[in-house]
Amino acid sequence: MADLRSTTTRALPGGYSFAVASVIFGPLFGPGYLLLRDAVSTPRSYLTDSALGLGDAAPRAVPQDAALAIASSIVDGGVVVKLILFAALWLSGWGAAALVRSMLSGVAVGPQLVAATVVMWNPYVAERLLQGHWSLLVGYAALPWTAKAAIELRSGSGVRGWCALAVCLGAAGLTPTGALLAIVVAVVLVRPKQLIGVGAMAVVTSAPWLYAAIASGAGATTSDPAGVAAFAARAEPGLATFGSLAGLGGIWNSAAVPTSRTSGFAFVGTALLLGVVVIGAPYLWRRRQDRAVFALACTAIGALLFAAVAATPLGISAGEWLVVEVPGAGLLRDTQKWIALVVPLYALAAAAGCQAIVARFAEPEQPNPARFLTPAASILLLLVALPDLVWGVGGALRPVRYPASWERVAESIDTDLPGAVVVVPEGMFRAFPYTGRAPVLDPAPRMLPRDVLQSGELIVAQGRVDGEGSRAAEVEQLLATGAPVTELAVQGVGWILVERTAVGRAGKPDVSIDGVERLYADDELALYRVPGVAAEDEKPRGAALFAHAMWSALLAGGILGSVFYIVIRVRRRPDES
Structure with a gap:
């Protein structure tokens, strides 16, 4: 008892x-x-x-x-x-x-x-x-x-x-x-x-x-x-x-x-x-x-x-x-x-x-x-x-449904080709028709199989807070000024994603893009390929993966050790009684 x-x-x-x-x-x-x-x-x-x-x-x-x-x-x-x-x-x-x-x-x-x-x-x-x-x-x-x-x-x-x-x-x-x-x-x-x-x-x-x-x-x-x-x-x-x-x-x-x-x-x-x-x-x-x-x-x-x-x-x-x-x-x-x-x-x-x-x-x-x-x-x-x-x-915490366009855009990006993705409208936050009134972090960096350039700039009630991404800020400026796509290619931009229904920092997307190949387009999204992008230097992924493996091993080792202790303790109880 x-x-x-x-x-x-x-x-x-x-x-x-x-x-x-x-x-x-x-x-x-x-x-x-x-x-x-x-x-x-x-x-x-x-x-x-x-x-x-x-x-x-x-x-x-x-x-x-x-x-x-x-x-x-x-x-x-x-x-x-x-x-x-x-x-x-x-x-x-x-x-x-x-x-x-x-x-x-x-x-x-x-x-x-x-x-x-x-x-x-x-x-x-x-x-x-x-x-x-x-x-x-x-x-x-x-x-x-x-x-x-x-x-x-x-x-x-x-x-x-x-x-x-x-x-x-x-x-x-x-x-x-x-x-x-x-x-x-x-x-x-x-x-x-x-x-x-x-x-x-x-x-x-x-x-x-x-x-x-x-x-x-x-x-x-x-x-x-x-x-x-x-x-x-x-x-x-x-x-x-x-x-x-x-x-x-x-x-x-x-x-x-x-x-x-x-x-x-x-x-x-x-x-x-x-x-x-x-x-x-x-x-x-x-x-x-x-x-x-x-x-x-x-x-x-x-x-x-x-x-x-x-x-x-x-x-x-x-x-x-x-x-x-x-x-x-x-x-x-x-x-x-x-x-x-x-x-x-x-x-x-x-x-x-x-x-x-x-x-x-x-x-x-x-x-x-x-x-x-x-x-x-x-x-x-x-x-x-x-x-x-x-x-x-x-x-307020209600789940949303993504349009099928996102999956099709992700499938349209050839990961064997070099280059990063830049998104229009610029900025990290935006509102979509399916997300309600609250601004949301752009899902593109998590949704797409290539790196998405983001400056990290935030617009808050007190004004603007600059981010750390200088390269992304330069690319956003090139897009805003209508620079030729050759300049985007020099910056390592391989794709341009236009989120047509999104309202971003400067309102809805309004961009004219010449000299690019359209890979996908519908009422929600449009994806373009920038030609002439040179291969980038590889990042030190091996060491980063090792650091992540160390963290994972600490967590997994702790869990296994704790489970082992619980099993041993449960087995000992009948003997102690």
Whole structure:
């Protein structure tokens, strides 16, 4: 009976988190592809130089794009992205429950469910979904698991702890930001003598984007200082910037915000969330001598202060100096995303507060409504604090269907011929009739089997933020000025794709192209071949592939080691009994 109760206690948070993830995921269970702002899923993507991070732009989607290119050669890419996103939502809550169970002695199921709700149902998750940062949410989901693995490693869990940490860092390493978030959590929690091992794992999990930044030259490139103010955290109605950040909101893009956070209700929602969290503060204060609690608290406070100060005039000035003088510092400019480091502490505090209330009003081993009502009330308050996260953030996350034109264009490109693709209209973002009103990242770089030149330039409410792609910017200028195709060929342009129904930076495409061969055309897309393109120098793909293989081996090795440990543990149980 005791074993059955223990199994139920451990399984219930996972089942609860699965149900909550399903409510959030909502419309994405239907057929179609995720295509919203920065999120681009396609039926098939390809292992191009850009997918390996060897293009002109900074390798922000490495190793994500390469992993999807390989996976989509086996399974539909849209399904792969949906599975990863759903798993991230589900495992974030389950991980929060597992973390508090490992840190709070004798914690009941109710407080674990409260912790799971705090991590899953908050403005950070909603805003990153609306911004299309599905892969960042993988790193976000890894944080409670990383904290748990690091704490257990600190307590002497040995090989099992290292395997668990390898899985966490490898999964978080799907994006550079995710890798850095998980590395920070691991570093602050392990013992000093374990830092060498963590450092080695950090290098391996970051190898794909670190190598790509060095090999492509992006690592030596500075960023447009205009991006610092453009991507700074934003104050919500009724809240200062610090209050918005403390409530896990304040993303830079006011268009990627749930409706409930665009009015005075943002203050109410923040108060409800912080109310559930702050109740546990006295309990955590009494445990301040606990190294793990102290480290999580310092990390959370540091993340909040960093994001808040970075949004002040002084912080913006310092950030502008940093991105101009320090190559690669542009990775830090979206400062609000770093408040993900607050979430493990919030989960712990919410569970601790719920547990303290139950302990105060419920007698041990005696039936008492407080055991149920306290966590139920806390969960209800958290849900009310952000009512429009339900069903794909109010239906905003709905799958789209690509026209058949995209597949035909991809088939029309001969990968044996040299050259890259340039897209008209110019710019990275556009709107299609089938995507709704929100701008979307151009799917061409993921959809086509050749590199697509993109400058990385962004148009935001505050103005223009220049990208790192100088070659792409030059090509876009040639197209805009009607330069002869011979000049495009000199720049290595082999194909021109005209997205006829797209509305881009300069409106709908209006281009006259002479001296090119039309390969495909319909009402949606037109593809042209530029003659006389010389073969380009080969990029160092071998080393890039090796870096990706190292990351994959870390993740796979950690998974296999963890599974092996679980199997051994299950087999030993009958013998122990």
